[in-house]
Amino acid sequence: MRYLAEYRDPAIAKALIDRITTRATRRWTLMEVCGGQTHTIVRQGIDEFLDSAVEMIHGPGCPVCVTPLEQIDKALAIAAQPNVIFTSFGDMLRVPGSDCDLQQVRARGGDVKVVYSPLDALALARKHPEREVVFFAVGFETTAPANAMAVWRARELGVRNFSVLVSHVTVPPAITAILEAPDNRVQGFLAAGHVCAVMGYTEYEPIAARYRVPIIVTGFEPVDILEGIAMAVAQLEEGRHEVENQYVRSVRRLGTEPARALVAQVFELTDRPWRGIGTIPMSGLRLRDEFSAYDAERKFGVEGLRVTEPADCRAGDVLTGRIKPPQCTAFGTRCTPEHPLGAPMVSSEGACSAYFNLAKYRRGEGAEVGA
Amino acid sequence: MTHQPANPAHLSCPAPLEATDRVQLGHGSGGRLSAQLVARQFLPAFGNPALEALGDASIVTVPAGELAVSTDSFVVHPLEFPGGNIGSLAVHGTINDVAMMGARPICLTAGFVLEEGLSFAVLDRVIAEMARAAREAGVPIVAGDTKVVERGKADGLYINTTGLGAVDTQFQPAPARAQVGDVVLVSAPIARHGMAIMAAREGLQFESAITSDTACLTPLVDALRPLGMDVHVLRDPTRGGVASTLNEIAVASGFGVEIDEPAIPVPGDVRAACEMLGLDPLYVANEGVLVAFVAAARADEALRALRAHPLGAEAVALGRVVAAHPRLVALRTALGSTRIVDLLPGDQLPRIC
Numbered sequence: 001m002r003y004l005a006e007y008r009d010p011a012i013a014k015a016l017i018d019r020i021t022t023r024a025t026r027r028w029t030l031m032e033v034c035g036g037q038t039h040t041i042v043r044q045g046i047d048e049f050l051d052s053a054v055e056m057i058h059g060p061g062c063p064v065c066v067t068p069l070e071q072i073d074k075a076l077a078i079a080a081q082p083n084v085i086f087t088s089f090g091d092m093l094r095v096p097g098s099d100c101d102l103q104q105v106r107a108r109g110g111d112v113k114v115v116y117s118p119l120d121a122l123a124l125a126r127k128h129p130e131r132e133v134v135f136f137a138v139g140f141e142t143t144a145p146a147n148a149m150a151v152w153r154a155r156e157l158g159v160r161n162f163s164v165l166v167s168h169v170t171v172p173p174a175i176t177a178i179l180e181a182p183d184n185r186v187q188g189f190l191a192a193g194h195v196c197a198v199m200g201y202t203e204y205e206p207i208a209a210r211y212r213v214p215i216i217v218t219g220f221e222p223v224d225i226l227e228g229i230a231m232a233v234a235q236l237e238e239g240r241h242e243v244e245n246q247y248v249r250s251v252r253r254l255g256t257e258p259a260r261a262l263v264a265q266v267f268e269l270t271d272r273p274w275r276g277i278g279t280i281p282m283s284g285l286r287l288r289d290e291f292s293a294y295d296a297e298r299k300f301g302v303e304g305l306r307v308t309e310p311a312d313c314r315a316g317d318v319l320t321g322r323i324k325p326p327q328c329t330a331f332g333t334r335c336t337p338e339h340p341l342g343a344p345m346v347s348s349e350g351a352c353s354a355y356f357n358l359a360k361y362r363r364g365e366g367a368e369v370g371a
Numbered sequence: 372m373t374h375q376p377a378n379p380a381h382l383s384c385p386a387p388l389e390a391t392d393r394v395q396l397g398h399g400s401g402g403r404l405s406a407q408l409v410a411r412q413f414l415p416a417f418g419n420p421a422l423e424a425l426g427d428a429s430i431v432t433v434p435a436g437e438l439a440v441s442t443d444s445f446v447v448h449p450l451e452f453p454g455g456n457i458g459s460l461a462v463h464g465t466i467n468d469v470a471m472m473g474a475r476p477i478c479l480t481a482g483f484v485l486e487e488g489l490s491f492a493v494l495d496r497v498i499a500e501m502a503r504a505a506r507e508a509g510v511p512i513v514a515g516d517t518k519v520v521e522r523g524k525a526d527g528l529y530i531n532t533t534g535l536g537a538v539d540t541q542f543q544p545a546p547a548r549a550q551v552g553d554v555v556l557v558s559a560p561i562a563r564h565g566m567a568i569m570a571a572r573e574g575l576q577f578e579s580a581i582t583s584d585t586a587c588l589t590p591l592v593d594a595l596r597p598l599g600m601d602v603h604v605l606r607d608p609t610r611g612g613v614a615s616t617l618n619e620i621a622v623a624s625g626f627g628v629e630i631d632e633p634a635i636p637v638p639g640d641v642r643a644a645c646e647m648l649g650l651d652p653l654y655v656a657n658e659g660v661l662v663a664f665v666a667a668a669r670a671d672e673a674l675r676a677l678r679a680h681p682l683g684a685e686a687v688a689l690g691r692v693v694a695a696h697p698r699l700v701a702l703r704t705a706l707g708s709t710r711i712v713d714l715l716p717g718d719q720l721p722r723i724c
Binding site for chain 1: 704711
């Protein structure tokens with residue numbers, strides 16, 4: 001596949017690894033922001049090759065991992081209602097809420113469906129006018145335009161039985177929050193290429209200048225990520241702190257303006273709690289008042305729901321790089337991939353789950369399964 | 372008020388019509404409709420002397436020695452998909468399970484649970500595919516049963532098949548027989564069935580329709596049979612895909628399995644669909660692929676034997692059995708790093724990003 005195979009070429013990747021390890025005069029600490037980048041790093045073992053030159057901290061850019069517990073509980077409450085078809089991207093189904101997850105709601109009789117696009121959920125609403133169809137609108141700026149489009153289309157078509165449970169978050173406030181933390185160790189960032197494909201990267205320029213950190217807009221294939229790391233290391237070695245664009249084949253400085261305009265028309269900024277991290281001011285998106293008829297929280301009266309997270313789970317410390325997963329007392333004991341306390345243990349690419357498997361591998365233990 | 376003469380066209384008779392285009396509860400009553408269903412739909416398609424005797428049980432002749440028995444229930448949705456339907460799947464699935472034991476399939480039984488309202492057009496296509504698959508495999512369907520449940524109590528149609536096979540004492544692959552040094556072979560590109568089903572179920576449009584690989588694997592098993600006891604393990608990686616099958620073999624044998632990522636054969640369209648949905652083809656179901664663990668000294672011979680048959684034309688060596696990391700499957704990436712290929716806690720779910 002063109003634009004793909006060359007970004008997976010082992011020879012190019014190895015040359016970049018050599019370039020990074022040769023260039024680094026000390027060990028630098030970088031954070032990749034996006035869950036998709038973590039996915040590639042963990043699956044390809046990129047951090048193992050770079051261990052002498054770079055410590056990679058897996059950032060809070062997995063939308064599954066940072067969706068707050070109270071939004072999950074709201075989803076569970078809505079999905080359990082009898083006349084509701086609750087639609088979601090697949091990987092939200094296994095994220096634990098306070099007492100169950102969406103898969104368990106489905107097993108108890110809730111109508112929970114996996115969709116691949118919010119517009120599929122809207123189509124479902126038009127097909128079943130007698131039912132209430134709710135879409136769980138999670139994710140970063142990447143998924144926001146499609147979700148905005150679904151709401152905008154619903155209003156245009158006069159579809160009244162469609163609503164969205166919004167849990168959108170945005171990247172720049174999260175980077176700022178990490179840099180503001182007194183114990184921050186992150187010296188440079190790989191920004192999420194797909195987020196920037198929508199939003200551009202002008203928002204990152206004041207952050208790079210103010211906190212004196214390199215921010216590299218980076219793609220998702222192994223060669224993209226290694227090139228992004230090489231650019232960050234070069235800046236750190238030279239004492240520069242700029243926003244640079246590695247992902248030039250997809251990202252322009254101003255992003256995709258029609259998508260940005262649509263997002264701005266449907267959503268507005270709001271304070272948003274991040275799972276395990278806490279509330280980050282103006283880090284989320286909510287529906288503007290003129291679209292409140294499509295707000296599932298209002299429609300189903302779950303706005304007031306407040307919950308506390310299990311004290312056992314230190315997902316926030318993992319997501320901000322303060323601790324490695326094995327330093328959490330619940331890791332591997334009360335919290336396992338089969339019974340996750342927090343979202344980083346849910347997804348196979350989540351930091352906790354990745355460490356759990358690695359630990360098993362190093363101990364030489366096989367999975368306990370019936371053949 | 373004037374009296375209107377009755378219009379004969381408006382009169383209707385409440386007596387049930389026998390001719391219908393849909394399955395009714397009466398087709399499971401044991402009465403005339405049931406007999407019609409068997410006589411019109413099933414017997415002409417599956418016809419063989421054992422079945423046509425219509426006794427309470429069929430009499431079959433089996434070779435002397437041990438029998439292998441396997442049963443499987445098929446609940447696939449949608450019932451029809453590019454490359455096959457639930458009928459061919461129900462035949463191939465059970466024959467393949469018997470064949471993976473090294474046994475020679477002798478006969479099948481088939482039990483049907485039909486949902487009231489199922490269209491006969493669909494049922495006829497399912498039966499035709501099933502008959503074709505059984506005929507091509509040379510394995511007769513010797514006994515059957517049909518039940519009808521109320522609308523809403525089943526997803527159109529469920530099929531259970533049971534297969535009998537004659538055990539070959541000279542050829543007895545089993546997961547526990549994997550040995551350190553064995554070469555792991557895979558007979559064809561993977562993940563086609565699961566992605567064909569997902570694309571059909573979700574209405575996903577790709578440039579070309581991904582077709583299921585559903586196939587009877589006995590020709591490939593027979594191709595490996597001359598290698599005798601040097602074929603240590605045969606498995607068809609259906610649900611859970613190649614990754615889950617390799618994990619089961621690692622646990623059963625107590626050894627580690629190591630596979631090479633660049634060697635994993637995935638068709639281009641299947642890989643593109645998997646990437647789009649964030650799915651790992653190693654965990655996607657196959658219905659026409661076998662995994663063979665063969666003694667290293669005879670691995671090349673086994674590969675040649677597989678490649679000599681169209682179903683195995685793209686067979687490759689995927690990895691090896693190792694003493695390190697017992698009971699675990701490890702994958703060597705293109706870059707040369709190693710990661711674990713674990714069992715998934717449940718179904719693979721499409722990712723957001």
